[in-house]
Amino acid sequence: MDKIIGLLEKYYPVYLQGLWGTLWISAVTVLLGTVLGVLVAVLRMSRSKALNGIAGAYIEILRGTPILLQLYFFWIGLPKLLPFLELSDTQCIVVALVINASAYIAEIIRAGIGAVDKGQWEAARSIGLTETHLMTHVIMPQAVKNILPALCNEFITTVKGTSLASVFFVGELMTSYRSVQAATFLALESLTIVGIIYFLLNLILSRLLRVLERRMTASD
Amino acid sequence: MTEEIIRTENLTKNFGSLEVLKGISTTIRRGEVVSIIGPSGGGKSTFLRCLNLLEEPSGGKVFFKGQDITDKKLDICKFRQSIGMVFQNFNVFPNMTVLENITLAPVLEKKVPKAQAREEAMALLRRVGLEDKAEEYPRKLSGGQKQRLAIVRALAMQPEVMLFDEPTSALDPEMVKEVLNVIMDLTRSGMTILIVTHEMGFAREVSDRVLFICDGVIKEEGSPDQIFTCPHDPSTIKFLSMVL
Ligand SMILES: Nc1ncnc2c1ncn2[C@@H]1O[C@H](COP(=O)(O)OP(=O)(O)O)[C@@H](O)[C@H]1O
Numbered sequence: 001m002d003k004i005i006g007l008l009e010k011y012y013p014v015y016l017q018g019l020w021g022t023l024w025i026s027a028v029t030v031l032l033g034t035v036l037g038v039l040v041a042v043l044r045m046s047r048s049k050a051l052n053g054i055a056g057a058y059i060e061i062l063r064g065t066p067i068l069l070q071l072y073f074f075w076i077g078l079p080k081l082l083p084f085l086e087l088s089d090t091q092c093i094v095v096a097l098v099i100n101a102s103a104y105i106a107e108i109i110r111a112g113i114g115a116v117d118k119g120q121w122e123a124a125r126s127i128g129l130t131e132t133h134l135m136t137h138v139i140m141p142q143a144v145k146n147i148l149p150a151l152c153n154e155f156i157t158t159v160k161g162t163s164l165a166s167v168f169f170v171g172e173l174m175t176s177y178r179s180v181q182a183a184t185f186l187a188l189e190s191l192t193i194v195g196i197i198y199f200l201l202n203l204i205l206s207r208l209l210r211v212l213e214r215r216m217t218a219s220d
Numbered sequence: 221m222t223e224e225i226i227r228t229e230n231l232t233k234n235f236g237s238l239e240v241l242k243g244i245s246t247t248i249r250r251g252e253v254v255s256i257i258g259p260s261g262g263g264k265s266t267f268l269r270c271l272n273l274l275e276e277p278s279g280g281k282v283f284f285k286g287q288d289i290t291d292k293k294l295d296i297c298k299f300r301q302s303i304g305m306v307f308q309n310f311n312v313f314p315n316m317t318v319l320e321n322i323t324l325a326p327v328l329e330k331k332v333p334k335a336q337a338r339e340e341a342m343a344l345l346r347r348v349g350l351e352d353k354a355e356e357y358p359r360k361l362s363g364g365q366k367q368r369l370a371i372v373r374a375l376a377m378q379p380e381v382m383l384f385d386e387p388t389s390a391l392d393p394e395m396v397k398e399v400l401n402v403i404m405d406l407t408r409s410g411m412t413i414l415i416v417t418h419e420m421g422f423a424r425e426v427s428d429r430v431l432f433i434c435d436g437v438i439k440e441e442g443s444p445d446q447i448f449t450c451p452h453d454p455s456t457i458k459f460l461s462m463v464l
Pocket residue numbers: 235238240258259260261262263264265266267
């Protein structure tokens with residue numbers, strides 16, 4: 001216990017920096033992942049068999065392989081594929097995280113839209129709404145209620161998922177653990193600190209999200 | 221002869237290898253009230269849904285006022301605006317108030333000014349006794365009230381024909397009457413109506429013509445008196461003996 005407090009006193013800027021890294025990487029991942037995920041979901045639901053198939057394969061491959069493998073793949077592959085961009089390790093890893101999240105988010109969106117009663121589509125069409133108005137005014141407002149809670153869960157999953165980025169020494173919480181452990185050889189103590197930070201972070205997040213969810217269902 | 225509103229020519233529909241409609245040809249004229257009766261699974265709903273292309277016909281043609289609406293080049297939304305439809309499960313929009321349910325399509329698709337759309341919606345709501353529910357959300361409504369809302373939502377587009385698919389089948393018995401009364405009122409106003417129903421007494425009372433659809437074809441059609449008192453086709457006789 002003393003050692004933990006000692007570590008905190010001496011190294012708290014390292015942990016704070018790690019926390020900041022975890023937060024911004026998660027936020028960027030979920031934000032860009034959602035944008036990309038919407039795109040993939042739109043393709044997945046398109047009438048074109050080819051687009052549909054490509055999006056389906058994209059989702060299946062990303063959900064069917066380990067995320068750590070994907071991180072390695074992009075970390076090694078992206079600089080080779082796009083050398084002129086001179087991507088940093090962090091940028092490669094964030095790209096990989098965004099792409100990984102987009103697959104899960106695309107499925108969340110698709111399921112959320114799929115859960116809207118078929119009768120709603122038919123009724124909207126029967127009064128002569130265009131397909132655009134049908135989506136913007138009838139389907140999406142109802143789908144969002146299904147999508148948001150799952151998207152919030154995805155955010156928490158992402159927060160934990162970013163810890164894998166420490167393998168590549170990208171500055172986030174797990175990397176802070178590794179830095180402090182390397183400097184002090186106090187592995188368990190440093191792990192405990194990082195673990196508590198993760199736990200508190202996700203606890204606060206899930207509480208916040210629950211409040212948000214309740215607001216949304218209340219307006220229904 | 222009054223103007224024809226809907227005409228089908230040898231309309232067929234398959235779901236995979238299942239032939240649901242096997243060639244339906246009929247004409248609905250302006251002001252006519254036509255009831256469709258028949259056993260469950262006979263293709264009544266599918267027939268109705270082909271008329272506004274909620275289902276794409278596999279073969280044959282559907283004409284709305286002489287225009288073939290199965291033509292891919294046409295804007296089907298425009299036609300659907302003139303063809304109101306009411307479903308068994310109401311399908312009101314839960315994310316909008318009663319008033320918004322009604323004004324949505326007129327404002328978005330017909331560019332009716334909001335104030336005017338609201339006024340017309342209120343007039344419709346008064347007509348079906350729902351004016352005090354205008355600002356409520358549909359979850360606060362009973363089944364009968366939801367179905368009346370669904371009817372005025374369709375009417376707000378000033379359709380030339382109304383399609384009803386078993387509008388009272390999902391209702392508790394005590395609410396059937398209030399919905400049938402609204403439809404009855406519509407028939408008196410001269411609306412062209414095609415209604416699938418199991419309310420045989422109602423069909424007999426309001427219809428100009430009754431179609432008996434079974435196994436994907438019109439097995440028999442005629443005046444309500446003829447169909448209900450002296451049906452000719454053996455399948456009609458069998459069906460009526462079971463439901464009457
Ligand atoms: N989307 C669909 N896919 C496959 N089969 C369908 C579909 N819709 C209807 N059917 C089938 O078509 C037949 C006729 O259905 P329907 O038109 O609903 O009959 P009805 O309204 O007379 O009870 C039924 O056997 C039904 O299972």
